[in-house]
Amino acid sequence: MADPILGYANTLYEYNGVSDGELSFGKNAVIAVYEEAGDDGWMEGELNGTRGFFPEAYVEYTPGIGSTSSAAGLAIIPPPPPLKTSQSGENLAQLSSNLGELDTMYDDDGNGEAGYYQPEPDYSDADFDSYLNTDVDPALALYISSSWEWQDALPYFDVDVSSPDKRKKFAGMKSYKAYTITTASQSWSVERRLKHCQWLRVQLVNKFPLIPVPVIPVKELVGKFAPREDKTAAIASFIENVVRHPVLRATDVVQHFLSVSAQADKRTWKAGKRRFEKDPITGPMFYRTIVPSAPVTGTDVPNFIDSFMARAKATVPAMGKAESTIIALGAQARNVAQLYIESGQCFRVLAETMGSQPPAFRAGIEAIGDAMSGMAIELTRHAKTQDLLVRLFEWHSTVTKLTDSVLRAEQKQRTKYLAAAARASKKIVNTPVEVTRLKSQEQVVMAMTSVAMAEVTHFLSSQLLDFKAALKAYITRELDHHRAMVAHWETALSAVDAMPASKLPGKLKL
Incomplete structure (x- = not known):
């Protein structure tokens, strides 16, 4: 069975394949896509019966329903054939199993x-x-050390x-x-x-x-x-x-x-x-x-939680700004890539109009166009770098959950318990029900405070370390990206250096 068509790509610019296995096409062609773009920015598809690779930056891709027809245009995909009664029991069983999963697909x-x-x-x-009076299997117990880990x-x-x-x-x-x-x-x-x-x-x-x-x-x-x-x-x-x-x-x-x-x-x-x-x-x-390995006493732990919560919430706006900035940089890189494609095509047209010039002269101009096309592909590939953005989203989400859910819930229950304890202390005698309820609230606060401290400790020891590694990787990729861009210009510069020096006539007569 032929590979299914994943969608169609409308070509935005002319592209001439530079090696075997690459497609060549003009503007406004329609390519059937068999393989979507990966990290390298290349796609695989078929045009006019020829299958090959082409750069994502040169097309506008529209994902679609799979088909096995050849690409002569936007073909209408026929409905699936009806189930034949002659199919084997094994096939019927497989189809029944697949249909049973439709609600979760x-x-x-x-x-x-x-x-x-x-x-x-x-x-x-x-x-x-x-639930506090419900027995729980001791094997399910979760232990927190005295160092809140x-x-x-x-x-x-x-x-x-x-x-x-x-x-x-x-x-x-x-x-x-x-x-x-x-x-x-x-x-x-x-x-x-x-x-x-x-x-x-x-x-x-x-x-x-x-x-x-x-x-x-x-x-x-x-x-x-x-x-x-x-x-x-x-x-x-x-x-x-x-x-x-x-x-x-x-x-x-x-x-x-x-x-x-x-x-x-x-x-x-x-x-x-x-x-x-x-x-x-x-x-x-x-x-x-x-x-917990030890009871939560005094005010040191609650004060630490309150302080961490205030500091963490202050970082949230900066995280959001960093995320939007990286997203904007990616969008800008794709826009610049399109400009490089258009400029590169202009230089190729310019080279074609100079047919009377020596080949090395035309090659130098074409090299500038090739460099711009190469940089467009590099920019499109680079715009897909996600690692730092993933880490920012993770950090943002964790801090938000810590502050808005975990620590806020701990504060709320702690406040309720302290208020209940204050009321109980003013009574001469508390009923057994009141004593039991206050004890339950104390256990809840103990558990919530211990978990909150353990989660803050885990966040500080792992999330921030991961973020440092992501920053280093991001800077390294940025350096590699700019080196790749410079390499394209250096190749073009070598071709321009090889262009013959042209001498003007001694005098121009009007």
Whole structure:
């Protein structure tokens, strides 16, 4: 079966392929796209029966429904053929299995996946009496050390997320991208789609109301910074941050996500999903599992939390400005790339009009056009750099969750407890119910304060270190980018130096 057509690219400028395997085309042609652009800024498609590669910067790409017809224009895609009764039982079973997944299918450009972006629950005003009297398996206890750090229940392990591979469903009528997640230390390797990662995040958010679960900043990146870029950077960052967290990586749902194949062992995968979606230890029950190593006494810890909250909130506007600036730089780079393309074509036309000049003279002018075309491709590729933006979104999200949810919830419950304790102290006698309720509130505050401190400690030790590495990588890429731009000009300069010196006539007679 021929490769499906992923969409169509309308050519904006003329392009002459410079090597075997590249397409040549004029303006306003329509290319059927078989492979979308990767980090290098090149696409693969077919034009007039010829298949080859072409630069993304020269076209306007419109994703579409897959087709297997050749590209002679924007072909109308016929509906799928009806199911034949002569198909084998195996094929029918496979089709039935596929149809059973229709309610959970999402396309790969983010449409439909927004269903996983739901408001995160807020349990800061929950009534804690009922669940604090509920027994919880001691094996589920989460311990916090006297230095306000989560105690590791499972040693840290590395994960690797590869660039996506295209997979097909429904006899090739549907394609999607699958990312291979490898955990070498455990000999695990599974394929996951974006919707699987978003499902995992929903389970973690519901289970741990006071832990800022890492974000998957796909919505922020796609359509703003790199419209057609794959989501590898965002997904890899999410998985890495999950396994870096001492509590999250030890959960059964994360272990299930990393170890059970949704393709090879579909029954086990789905059974695990149903079990985790019905997990009773979620929401307010999370507080019941917290075991601080020492009681929170005095005012030092609350004062530290209040101070950190004030400082962290002050950084949020600067983060937002940095994000918008990087997005604007990416958009500007794409605009400059278009100008370089147009200028490069002007120099090529200029070279063609000088047919009477020596070849080296024309070659020098053409070299300037080639340099501008090369810089346009480099600018388009560079505009897709996402790592720093991913880190900014992560940092922004974590700080916002810490300040607006975790620390604010801790402050609210602490204030309620102190008010209740003050009222109780003024009474001569408190009823057993009042004593029990006050004790429950004290346990809640103890748990929430301990978790808040542990999360602040984790943020300061990991997120900021990651951000430093991202900054260094960003600067290194900027240097490499500018060196590549200079190299194009240096090549053009060498060609211009080789142009013959032209002498004017001694005198011009009018």
